[in-house]
């Protein structure tokens with residue numbers, strides 16, 4: 129039996145679908161009944177309502193150990209996808225609690241319950257920092273604590289430390305480090321919001337770049353890694369490195385909406401995050417655009433996917449074609 133955390137989020141919901149399509153039995157952690165509806169809608173979108181009813185839902189929170197103890201009964205494989213994704217500096221303590229302490233709780237219980245294998249969804253944010261003579265980030269690139277990192281990146285890095293600690297204590301662990309994950313459903317937050325923002329006429333674009341990947345590739349790779357008993361390693365999961373303006377123009381074309389037209393220079397995004405901060409402070413609103421987001425929109429990091437491609441002889445979905453296919457889902461269901 130498989131246990132999936134984060135099954136009411138983008139990655140976990142697609143993973144549940146993939147596992148069930150492969151005949152696996154699954155338990156999924158949930159926090160509120162409302163959030164399960166999002167997963168149900170995704171299954172419905174793929175005409176897989178019967179599979180949805182095979183999920184054994186267990187109420188729980190990664191910070192609530194008694195609830196996790198119930199979830200861990202009869203589990204041989206764990207896919208830990210639950211996390212808080214936030215670039216708001218006010219969430220620093222919560223990021224640590226959910227992402228680091230929550231992951232520590234998960235691996236401690238996996239050890240206590242004799243789980244066979246544990247797959248953790250980290251992020252390219254937890255990969256290392258390029259030194260002067262390096263040009264491409266790989267799994268081996270060293271993390272430099274002297275360099276600035278967002279609270280989110282620090283929390284994912286801290287969570288990875290918990291995973292390696294558990295590996296030392298005897299748990300078979302594997303880590304995937306995906307880039308920005310594109311996928312259908314979950315259009316109102318996280319990476320899914322990119323489609324909604326562009327559909328609603330996002331005016332500006334930047335010239336930074338990062339790694340993008342289709343959610344189907346992420347979950348497929350997670351499943352293969354577990355099936356092939358690969359452990360003690362981490363893998364960058366990036367389909368392609370793409371400029372933000374290319375991806376936003378592509379999505380706009382696929383959605384048949386106006387392209388973002390205003391090039392936001394670093395000065396503009398710098399001004400924008402400061403105004404957003406003032407607005408959030410004055411009106412007790414959550415931050416919509418943080419300093420870390422502004423910085424990432426101009427960075428031009430390049431990620432290598434060679435390790436996973438060689439290990440599994442894997443071919444990633446091309447991002448442009450993928451955007452086109454999920455745009456049609458957005459137009460119908462977004």
Ligand SMILES: NC(=O)c1ccc[n+]([C@@H]2O[C@H](COP(=O)([O-])OP(=O)(O)OC[C@H]3O[C@@H](n4cnc5c(N)ncnc54)[C@H](OP(=O)(O)O)[C@@H]3O)[C@@H](O)[C@H]2O)c1
Pocket residue numbers: 133134135136137138139140157158159160163188189190191208209210211212213226230249250251252305306307308309310314317318319
């Ligand atoms: N999306 C991306 O572009 C991206 C890129 C790289 C890595 N990742 C990583 O991929 C993983 C999944 O991301 P996602 O995009 O699927 O995120 P998401 O859509 O925001 O989903 C987050 C999931 O985590 C659950 N969760 C949050 N706090 C929890 C807690 N305390 N206890 C139990 N469950 C909790 C949420 O449950 P509720 O529904 O109850 O809130 C939800 O199911 C994360 O580890 C993230 O760091 C994401």
